[in-house]
Amino acid sequence: MVAVDRSLTPRGEERRAQLLEVATARFAERGYRATSIADIVDSMGVGKGVFYWYFRSKEELFGYLLSAGMTDLRRCQLAAVSHSDDPLVRIPAAIRAAVRWAAEHQQLTALFEFAHRDATFGPLARRLQDLLIDDAVNELRAAMDAGAIRRGDPIGQARAILAVTDALATHGLHDAHRSIDEVTDDIVVFCLDGLGGRKGSPVPSLKPAV
Amino acid sequence: MVAVDRSLTPRGEERRAQLLEVATARFAERGYRATSIADIVDSMGVGKGVFYWYFRSKEELFGYLLSAGMTDLRRCQLAAVSHSDDPLVRIPAAIRAAVRWAAEHQQLTALFEFAHRDATFGPLARRLQDLLIDDAVNELRAAMDAGAIRRGDPIGQARAILAVTDALATHGLHDAHRSIDEVTDDIVVFCLDGLGGRKGSPVPSLKPAV
Numbered sequence: 001m002v003a004v005d006r007s008l009t010p011r012g013e014e015r016r017a018q019l020l021e022v023a024t025a026r027f028a029e030r031g032y033r034a035t036s037i038a039d040i041v042d043s044m045g046v047g048k049g050v051f052y053w054y055f056r057s058k059e060e061l062f063g064y065l066l067s068a069g070m071t072d073l074r075r076c077q078l079a080a081v082s083h084s085d086d087p088l089v090r091i092p093a094a095i096r097a098a099v100r101w102a103a104e105h106q107q108l109t110a111l112f113e114f115a116h117r118d119a120t121f122g123p124l125a126r127r128l129q130d131l132l133i134d135d136a137v138n139e140l141r142a143a144m145d146a147g148a149i150r151r152g153d154p155i156g157q158a159r160a161i162l163a164v165t166d167a168l169a170t171h172g173l174h175d176a177h178r179s180i181d182e183v184t185d186d187i188v189v190f191c192l193d194g195l196g197g198r199k200g201s202p203v204p205s206l207k208p209a210v
Numbered sequence: 211m212v213a214v215d216r217s218l219t220p221r222g223e224e225r226r227a228q229l230l231e232v233a234t235a236r237f238a239e240r241g242y243r244a245t246s247i248a249d250i251v252d253s254m255g256v257g258k259g260v261f262y263w264y265f266r267s268k269e270e271l272f273g274y275l276l277s278a279g280m281t282d283l284r285r286c287q288l289a290a291v292s293h294s295d296d297p298l299v300r301i302p303a304a305i306r307a308a309v310r311w312a313a314e315h316q317q318l319t320a321l322f323e324f325a326h327r328d329a330t331f332g333p334l335a336r337r338l339q340d341l342l343i344d345d346a347v348n349e350l351r352a353a354m355d356a357g358a359i360r361r362g363d364p365i366g367q368a369r370a371i372l373a374v375t376d377a378l379a380t381h382g383l384h385d386a387h388r389s390i391d392e393v394t395d396d397i398v399v400f401c402l403d404g405l406g407g408r409k410g411s412p413v414p415s416l417k418p419a420v
Binding site: 117150152153155156157159160162163164166167168170171172175176178183186189190191193194195196 | 327365367373374376377388396401404405
């Protein structure tokens with residue numbers, strides 16, 4: 001994804017990380033169109049040459065932020081599910097990791113929301129979201145094979161889980177001002193029950209052992 | 211909502227209905243921006259004066275189509291739930307009515323999708339969707355009071371149901387080419403289970419008695 005594939009010194013890595021951070025903040029604050037490369041480098045107190053050392057264009061930088069963001073979210077989910085082979089532990093863990101990631105990366109989440117509605121970045125946003133769907137489909141297939149949830153169309157179910165997560169997290173965190181844990185409990189219960197995974201039994205260890 | 215509040219003759223009513231139908235088709239086909247008042251009246255074989263007899267502007271007409279569409283959808287849902295006092299019959303009936311309405315009004319549904327993403331019409335689209343949410347919240351509150359579903363935040367749950375319906379209908383009908391009945395069964399099962407409304411018992415009469 002990075003156009004300019006240079007071997008970076010530690011100082012170069014640091015400056016690149018700073019560029020990504022500043023760009024994410026500016027894009028989230030003012031929007032993609034209203035943010036220029038000049039705005040970004042001005043915030044860093046450097047010239048435009050620094051920008052072009054790392055990226056060919058604003059568009060390329062934005063696409064990189066989305067791709068790297070999705071990689072990070074999927075890595076967090078993978079780490080979260082890796083502690084268990086039980087689908088009824090793994091599925092809630094993956095949901096929990098996604099909500100926590102979104103809460104901890106609100107600026108990046110705002111960039112994804114913009115990208116989904118944008119003509120230029122919509123196709124990339126959908127391709128990246130499909131990776132998330134694929135991960136969920138794999139979990140759901142394994143859960144069906146293990147008899148842990150009802151058999152059904154795993155792609156539809158994966159999309160339903162993402163939709164519930166988005167709807168309940170947006171409402172619960174932004175409108176109803178509830179805690180991440182409360183909101184995530186609601187999402188997990190709705191989704192696990194919706195998948196036919198709980199069958200009236202209590203959800204084991206909804207709260208993570210802190 | 212109609213700017214020009216005239217008493218219409220039967221002939222006038224008919225022409226107005228034709229104008230609404232033609233405009234809906236043109237907007238759905240070409241998009242709101244690319245469709246002019248001239249395009250609409252040309253398709254009807256009349257002059258622009260006919261348009262301005264009914265509406266002050268293209269913007270007003272489009273807002274009217276959205277408002278009237280939402281009124282019709284809510285009327286269909288109200289009719290569908292009116293046959294029973296049982297929340298576990300009413301909630302599936304409302305979901306089923308919404309999916310069926312969207313399938314039967316694909317052009318209007320496309321206009322809603324455009325409106326939600328649009329800066330001008332987004333606020334109206336959200337106000338209209340909030341009416342749908344309010345209806346659902348009333349059903350969910352009654353269901354909680356009757357002990358038919360788990361207690362929870364009814365606004366969040368209403369948003370979750372709308373999100374699941376949208377995700378599963380879009381995927382099932384457009385991507386997976388399944389029938390409306392199959393897709394609606396999946397939505398009803400996911401939502402009723404997600405609300406804690408089935409508790410492992412079979413869903414009564416998923417298929418409407420035709």
